[in-house]
Amino acid sequence: MGVLWKIVVSCGVVILLISYQINKLITPGLAPKLNETWWGDGNFSKIDETIYTFRINVSNEVLQDLKYRLNHARTFTPPLEGTQQQYGMNTNLLKEIVLFWKTKYDWKEREKIFNSYPQYTTNIQGINIHFIHVKPESPNKKVMPLLLLHGWPGSIREFFQLIPLLTTPSPDKNFVFEVIVPSIPGYGFSQAAVRPGLGAPQMAVIFKNLMKRLGFEKYYVQGGDFGAIILHQMSVLYPESVLGFHSNMCVVYTPLAVLKTLVGAVYPTWFTRQDHVERVYPLTHYFSFKLEESGYFHVQTTKPDTLGVSLRDSPVGLAAYILEKFVTGTNFTYKSREDGGLRDHYNYADLLDNVMVYWITGSMPTAMRLYAETFSKKNYLTLGVSRMPVQVPSACVRFRYDLYASDGMLPELYPNLLHLADYSGGHFAAFQQPDLFAKDIFTAIEKFEKFHGHSS
Ligand SMILES: *[C@@H]1O[C@H](CO)[C@@H](O)[C@H](O)[C@H]1NC(C)=O
Numbered sequence: 001m002g003v004l005w006k007i008v009v010s011c012g013v014v015i016l017l018i019s020y021q022i023n024k025l026i027t028p029g030l031a032p033k034l035n036e037t038w039w040g041d042g043n044f045s046k047i048d049e050t051i052y053t054f055r056i057n058v059s060n061e062v063l064q065d066l067k068y069r070l071n072h073a074r075t076f077t078p079p080l081e082g083t084q085q086q087y088g089m090n091t092n093l094l095k096e097i098v099l100f101w102k103t104k105y106d107w108k109e110r111e112k113i114f115n116s117y118p119q120y121t122t123n124i125q126g127i128n129i130h131f132i133h134v135k136p137e138s139p140n141k142k143v144m145p146l147l148l149l150h151g152w153p154g155s156i157r158e159f160f161q162l163i164p165l166l167t168t169p170s171p172d173k174n175f176v177f178e179v180i181v182p183s184i185p186g187y188g189f190s191q192a193a194v195r196p197g198l199g200a201p202q203m204a205v206i207f208k209n210l211m212k213r214l215g216f217e218k219y220y221v222q223g224g225d226f227g228a229i230i231l232h233q234m235s236v237l238y239p240e241s242v243l244g245f246h247s248n249m250c251v252v253y254t255p256l257a258v259l260k261t262l263v264g265a266v267y268p269t270w271f272t273r274q275d276h277v278e279r280v281y282p283l284t285h286y287f288s289f290k291l292e293e294s295g296y297f298h299v300q301t302t303k304p305d306t307l308g309v310s311l312r313d314s315p316v317g318l319a320a321y322i323l324e325k326f327v328t329g330t331n332f333t334y335k336s337r338e339d340g341g342l343r344d345h346y347n348y349a350d351l352l353d354n355v356m357v358y359w360i361t362g363s364m365p366t367a368m369r370l371y372a373e374t375f376s377k378k379n380y381l382t383l384g385v386s387r388m389p390v391q392v393p394s395a396c397v398r399f400r401y402d403l404y405a406s407d408g409m410l411p412e413l414y415p416n417l418l419h420l421a422d423y424s425g426g427h428f429a430a431f432q433q434p435d436l437f438a439k440d441i442f443t444a445i446e447k448f449e450k451f452h453g454h455s456s
């Protein structure tokens, strides 16, 4: 056989092997069956199924200690001349927020706001899960259970303004919501796992069990950030329970989507709407932006416990780390603003409430571990639930300054996409624009109800 033939045959074999691998990656497997793992201390024991009422009552000791730490924080390194947030949280801005924290922020007053929402805890698979549960008053309408899930570095606090909008009947809708708003395990008032492995798919098991404990067999789910990732898994794993999935962070990270993104570098409008092309192309901008903003992701996925030590020890460090995400998460361009744009869209007290959830519970290290557990080889590559399509009715709500998936990619993971909406705004949409957000949830779920043939 001539040399040329040898080359041709070798190339053919290589191409076949590559195609086979790609095909294997592209074809999603069947949804795995996950174990009801015991995440608590010690060995499996009989579960106490009681639902306990819960109130936050932070001790004076913790508050005195916080005061001491804020007063004794070292002076900050001044920002470089002429820079705003490009090197991370601007310390002049941080100084202003810390001054507010020390002089105007009164936790005992804020605690009353937290406690105005009825809260409970119950033990699921060995760990105590904390959640808000609000039922509508005198409904006179069909009441639908809705699970709302926060992400990192958020908390239940993001939903305070949204909750009453969902539980109050709207004159033009024949239904209203009963909302269940848990703290993710390891975040705030929910206990963390004591052993490795509690990533997004395993959390889906926990929340399915929580809803079952509360007596709900079928319900709607809504989430952004990690809430969206966990609920994606839940919708794939338990399509018989999830009536519909409303997400304000639909992401499509499949091998095929990567291929489409690359092809789009040459033919941008093949998969992306003309007016969205600038959100993905040129690819050099897209990737350099991803690199600039994803350092935290890599650290949290690999060494969360190292970073966790200082964030659990220093309230000003914790605030800097969390609030930097609120700057860029609200509007990418706020990196070049002295004030980070925070006061335009939030107020310092509300933002500090969210920081306090992490501080008083010391939960930043366990919260960051969710990255390591979710993007592990076992969960992300082997189980691969995040590459499996959601078959239940879905709604994707895209905010301008959030992760983006183009129209040409969404059907890969959301073949039953009944609602797609685009808004200006950022990553913390429920927190930033509760009215718009509530309206969109009602609109999308009305479509889901019609799909199920439930409409009157
Ligand atoms: C469930 O547990 C069994 C026994 O420990 C284990 O072999 C299996 O891999 C687990 N399944 C998953 C999806 O983790």
Ligand SMILES: *[C@@H]1O[C@H](CO)[C@@H](O)[C@H](O)[C@H]1NC(C)=O
Pocket: 041, 042, 043
């Ligand atoms: C758990 O069970 C194992 C095997 O039965 C035993 O060796 C171990 O001591 C138990 N641990 C606790 C904390 O009870």
Ligand SMILES: *[C@@H]1O[C@H](CO)[C@@H](O)[C@H](O)[C@H]1NC(C)=O
Pocket: 055, 057, 059
């Ligand atoms: C909080 O706890 C303290 C004692 O630890 C108690 O005196 C106080 O009444 C409690 N406050 C609330 C609102 O439960």
Ligand SMILES: *[C@@H]1O[C@H](CO)[C@@H](O)[C@H](O)[C@H]1NC(C)=O
Pocket: 330, 331, 332, 333, 334, 400, 424, 425, 426
């Ligand atoms: C983001 O900031 C830019 C200017 O920096 C402004 O033009 C735009 O309207 C802002 N968008 C939102 C949604 O805040």
